[in-house]
Amino acid sequence: YNKAQKGQLVCMLRNPIEREIANYHHLVHTNSHLLQGITSLRQYAEEFDMEENYMTLILSGHEQGTNPATPQTLEIAKDVLRAKCLVGLHEQLPASINRVVKYLDLDSIVDAPPSARPCIDDAVRRERNLVYDLPTVKKDDGVYEALARRNSLDLELYDYAQGVFSEQGYDLFTS
Numbered sequence: 181y182n183k184a185q186k187g188q189l190v191c192m193l194r195n196p197i198e199r200e201i202a203n204y205h206h207l208v209h210t211n212s213h214l215l216q217g218i219t220s221l222r223q224y225a226e227e228f229d230m231e232e233n234y235m236t237l238i239l240s241g242h243e244q245g246t247n248p249a250t251p252q253t254l255e256i257a258k259d260v261l262r263a264k265c266l267v268g269l270h271e272q273l274p275a276s277i278n279r280v281v282k283y284l285d286l287d288s289i290v291d292a293p294p295s296a297r298p299c300i301d302d303a304v305r306r307e308r309n310l311v312y313d314l315p316t317v318k319k320d321d322g323v324y325e326a327l328a329r330r331n332s333l334d335l336e337l338y339d340y341a342q343g344v345f346s347e348q349g350y351d352l353f354t355s
Contacts (some may be wrong), residue, residue: 194270196334225326233333254333267345
């Protein structure tokens, strides 16, 4: 991954705890049958049959549902993230979208007046509104601890991705 050999795999990552909280609330708001018997975020965190360490499994190329993620699959996922992906962070959504647009040389969309790019602006606005409506949990909360246990490798991957995001910002988007 460098300026001369640009891959075009974009990976938008979200803090795994926030991702699971958002997933729970999506399932609640859509009255999903998947939540049968699950009546609270705590119960979801502790009992729901979620795919644990989802991003680690996806990026390492391991099939979901067959084997749990391991420290070895985490290392593979980190290697793929660094070597093959343009990293975006949900917490920095506008900046991440602008990076994607610049990286894919779609500057005509970014340079256009806001009225000419409603889909990008609407997506950012909708996502921000969803984030503000979600509850937060503190690290010493049992819900956080349960989600962290089930996504421990994804948390490590996310920390790593934040570093890659910073490095790519410097390496690829500064003149």
